[in-house]
Amino acid sequence: MAAIFDVKNVNHLRPAIPRPGTLPSPCAACSVRHLTLCAALEESEVQEVAAIVSTLEVGAGEPLIAEGQPAAHVFNVTSGAVKIYKLLVDGRRQMTGFLFPGDFLGLANDETYAYSAEAVTASSVCRFPRRKLEALLRKYPRMERRLLSMASHELAAAQEQMLLLGRKTAREKIASFLLMLSRRAAQRELPDDPVSVLMSRNDIGDYLGLTTETVSRTFSDLKGKGIIELLPAGKVRLARRQDLEAIAEGA
Amino acid sequence: MAAIFDVKNVNHLRPAIPRPGTLPSPCAACSVRHLTLCAALEESEVQEVAAIVSTLEVGAGEPLIAEGQPAAHVFNVTSGAVKIYKLLVDGRRQMTGFLFPGDFLGLANDETYAYSAEAVTASSVCRFPRRKLEALLRKYPRMERRLLSMASHELAAAQEQMLLLGRKTAREKIASFLLMLSRRAAQRELPDDPVSVLMSRNDIGDYLGLTTETVSRTFSDLKGKGIIELLPAGKVRLARRQDLEAIAEGA
DNA sequence: CGCTACGTTGAGAACAATCAACCCCGGTGG
């Protein structure tokens, strides 16, 4: 339990390619640009972004930001998977999101982060100093508009998640979760039917407001009914997607 | 139960002052401007906003927007209280927010609203045609920045609410709810200690992921312990705010 | 004056949490 609090030290973040001076623009080859903030920019403008970002690699389980820390940076996930969460004083945890390539994190109202973030699997992120990004946003209103659009999308997702947390049963939550993963994989042109579930049962529980045991039991139950199949390496086949969708919507 | 579905017809929205031609600028006297989108604007620019808004009055319980409808307008609450919510197919409802003067609603990614909204008490709202507002945002980037700031604030609130829904007990939820109402009243310079709880037990339940009965029981319980006092007209005195805060945070 | 909507309280049921045992796997060190 104590381990969840070990999110203070963010010093083990390492630059991806530790060869200053020989760095090619990390943005030029960015494979998720069409999904991110930078989708709003012309090729030439991307250069300016490249000038202010650092690319970082984070190992599985390593912290990226911690709730309450000064919000100095904004991040963009470029590979892997990141989880963001909030804690109660006694250690209860609520995952507020899983982030995949193209998703951003670190927007803050006041001067500190409102949540913690840590890598689920080995991941890379690009990091923008907040001040410099703000300057860039002022220069390129299209970029700001893009950010607003992304935030508004996040807001809609958050409301969907509130519906799930407040009103869905364990079964409905798991069904919704698998479909969400599948849809997001599809958006990124990754396999969406045997869908890859990278996070632990415990992480899933903390995302859905359930315990590990209930998550595990519910997976088994859905498997028993032939609605899903549990494959090796965390893959899940959505054998009867229609049924899964009906369950997710509360039918 | 069927009644919750009667949110289709939004034709009973009435202009506040049905005397076209003699309308004074509704924005000039706007008492919540410092809390809204328009906080970003100069006096002269507010004129341009005034040119595109309509002011509407909505009676208690009347719908404002319905999930799935074409998202033609964005709204700003100027008086009263509005609830926004999502429904499951069988009628289960999750309130995703209570809105007070200065709050906005109607941001949409795609072309339809992601949630329904209805007045809790008699309220007034100002309504922006979405297209025209977008044009204005393009013209005044400060306004767009203000909107981003409001959206990002909403996002933080949504994450806090996810923590509540997924991980707090009934007691903690009610304590958090009362403190939230108190804080928001204070922001608006309204009485924040005997705090005014305008919504029904059922609405509160649908906001906190509880049933009416549990909400009622939990209020009674907190009253029994001397932590709150239930006064007439839906007022609640936070007799021991410290304790309430400790409960809300899970201590 | 009776109706309906809302709130409160009680009794019992149910879903998910808790406590606990066990398995499997990968890593480590004897």
Place this chain on the structure above:
DNA sequence: CCACCGGGGTTGATTGTTCTCAACGTAGCG
């Protein structure tokens, strides 16, 4: 090489918080 350990996952038994069903009180309104 294998025994040990720890983390993650599964399953079982039991508990408990919240839901459900039900009754009743009260206030507002036609």
